[in-house]
Amino acid sequence: MVFYGWSTIYSVFLWRKGFRRDDWVNYLLLVCGVALHTLAMTKRGLTLQSCPVNNLYEATTFLLWALGLACLVYSLLPRFKFLCAFTSPVLFTVGVFALMPSLDPPHGPQPEFSGALRSLHAATILQSYGAFGLAAVAAGMFLMQRHDLKAHKLRAMLSLLPSIQRLELITFRLVAAGFVLLTIGLAAGSQLPRPEGKPYFSDAKVIWSALLWLVYLEALVAYKFFGRPSRRFALGIIIAFVFLLLTFWITNLYSGLHN
Amino acid sequence: MSVVVIGLSHRSAPVELRERFAFAGEKIPDALRTLREKLASEAVILSTCNRVEIYAVTPLAPEAAFAELKQFLVQHHAYDGALGDEVYAFAEPQSLHHLFKVASGLDSMVIGETEIFGQLKDAYELAFTHQHTGARLNKAFQRAFNVAKHIRTATNIQRGSVSVMSAAVELAEKIFNSLAEHEVLVIGAGETSEKTARALLSRGARGVVVTNRSPERAAALAADLGGRAVPFAQWPDEFALIDIAISSTAAPQPILDRATLEPLMKRRRHRPLLLIDIAVPRDIDPAVSELDNVYLYNVDDLQSIADDYLNLRREEVARCEKIIADKVAVLLAANKFSIPAGRTDPAC
Numbered sequence: 313m314v315f316y317g318w319s320t321i322y323s324v325f326l327w328r329k330g331f332r333r334d335d336w337v338n339y340l341l342l343v344c345g346v347a348l349h350t351l352a353m354t355k356r357g358l359t360l361q362s363c364p365v366n367n368l369y370e371a372t373t374f375l376l377w378a379l380g381l382a383c384l385v386y387s388l389l390p391r392f393k394f395l396c397a398f399t400s401p402v403l404f405t406v407g408v409f410a411l412m413p414s415l416d417p418p419h420g421p422q423p424e425f426s427g428a429l430r431s432l433h434a435a436t437i438l439q440s441y442g443a444f445g446l447a448a449v450a451a452g453m454f455l456m457q458r459h460d461l462k463a464h465k466l467r468a469m470l471s472l473l474p475s476i477q478r479l480e481l482i483t484f485r486l487v488a489a490g491f492v493l494l495t496i497g498l499a500a501g502s503q504l505p506r507p508e509g510k511p512y513f514s515d516a517k518v519i520w521s522a523l524l525w526l527v528y529l530e531a532l533v534a535y536k537f538f539g540r541p542s543r544r545f546a547l548g549i550i551i552a553f554v555f556l557l558l559t560f561w562i563t564n565l566y567s568g569l570h571n
Numbered sequence: 572m573s574v575v576v577i578g579l580s581h582r583s584a585p586v587e588l589r590e591r592f593a594f595a596g597e598k599i600p601d602a603l604r605t606l607r608e609k610l611a612s613e614a615v616i617l618s619t620c621n622r623v624e625i626y627a628v629t630p631l632a633p634e635a636a637f638a639e640l641k642q643f644l645v646q647h648h649a650y651d652g653a654l655g656d657e658v659y660a661f662a663e664p665q666s667l668h669h670l671f672k673v674a675s676g677l678d679s680m681v682i683g684e685t686e687i688f689g690q691l692k693d694a695y696e697l698a699f700t701h702q703h704t705g706a707r708l709n710k711a712f713q714r715a716f717n718v719a720k721h722i723r724t725a726t727n728i729q730r731g732s733v734s735v736m737s738a739a740v741e742l743a744e745k746i747f748n749s750l751a752e753h754e755v756l757v758i759g760a761g762e763t764s765e766k767t768a769r770a771l772l773s774r775g776a777r778g779v780v781v782t783n784r785s786p787e788r789a790a791a792l793a794a795d796l797g798g799r800a801v802p803f804a805q806w807p808d809e810f811a812l813i814d815i816a817i818s819s820t821a822a823p824q825p826i827l828d829r830a831t832l833e834p835l836m837k838r839r840r841h842r843p844l845l846l847i848d849i850a851v852p853r854d855i856d857p858a859v860s861e862l863d864n865v866y867l868y869n870v871d872d873l874q875s876i877a878d879d880y881l882n883l884r885r886e887e888v889a890r891c892e893k894i895i896a897d898k899v900a901v902l903l904a905a906n907k908f909s910i911p912a913g914r915t916d917p918a919c
Binding site: 457461462464466468469470475476477478481539540541542543544 | 730731732738741742744745746747748837840841843860863864866868872875876879880883
């Protein structure tokens, strides 16, 4: 979290300087953060003998890990180094929130629910959230660069951000990847045993997940097949992810199946 | 013996005088030979449209060397007028400082331009090939080329576009992933639009479509640019295919407004469209920029980008001067320039 914090502070300076130089410092800060994050999750996973996605704290840190890792991979693309500057504030703020003790209640040496299918269900869904998060970050970069170009700001020319067409493409691809992962995760979840006489669609988290799936499906279809303008698509992706972040914990708390 | 320089440039002399003292390329070897026979052990002549300079290594004291070199210039060009401040002359260390500045484009009319680097390199290689350079000038010029490269990478002196055409190209690269996938429409076959289209093609644009009120002019320009011509009445139909439009007609009213472009954007499925309006009065109604995915720049916007870049370059000059001062000091400190004689590869 300290590295994510440093990266966030450094990002503020990059922002103020207008992203003029290809920057490795922020990338290396995030590499350190993600490496330590990976180590912590591995230790926890080994202790529990299962994928560490068993409570809200673990789920949130897994989501952030997926987001951070995806950011590091995408940042290797030409001119995408500044993705880190847009991602680290998300990693830091959500990460600090995840540290709240109530999100990580003590449990026994093994979580009550385990198994490969459950791990697949939770891991793919959280990875999809990571992809949606990175898509929202790319969409934010798109909107900023688009605004600067429309407003004829010199910053648009001086910054080393990718072209807006490329940002748009990356946003779409990330949403598509996230949607596929979400679909796999939900399909895996539907195969899990459930309490007798309890239909899936009476559970708050299942309804919320289905709603999320529909929202992203609508965004993809409207953009790809019905010519939704790029700005509306990007805004929609950001709003969807903010909605995801704000409601993820609440629906988990109200879900009988997930508690 | 030390390196001295004498010359005239756009800073000191008007073009009428500079052209009187310009050396024709084929006559430079002879001029260098004369110089070496009379007063210098090594010499390089740089002659471009913006400057004429002689770099020489001479056993004479600087003041005597300046007088002799000035006399050489006057006699070689049979100049009978008076020469005053138009001619500048420097001895070490200012001569090296000047050489490094010239190589880095700091003394150019457009600060930071790179053409002078190539011209200086050609001048040096010509002298080197004809064996008119020795250890001192070889070392000085090679160091100058290295310093210029260092300045190019370590500072923003060459960053950005300082002309309307190059600003338009840079803008296109900020919007589109690769110009190779995009076609350019030229509306009105003016000189600036032609140059801009050429610049876009040179950066890989897929093709060009030309339209003009005079079909013959459109066909001629299209043939020249390797594109195709379309009748003026049909240019809106091309909007489904092209992604960059450059407009420079002499129309008194806008030829493209929001009401016309809106349905065309739907046909384009809202693909990004870059509109470059270099006509005065303007060809494109500014209201079109309110449409999503439409990026409209007029000639003032492009000029403003070029000016901003130029100001940024000016802000970098102090950093470059500092680098040059350090490098000159290092060069002079290195055994006071007493390098063993011998040929050095000019390619650095």
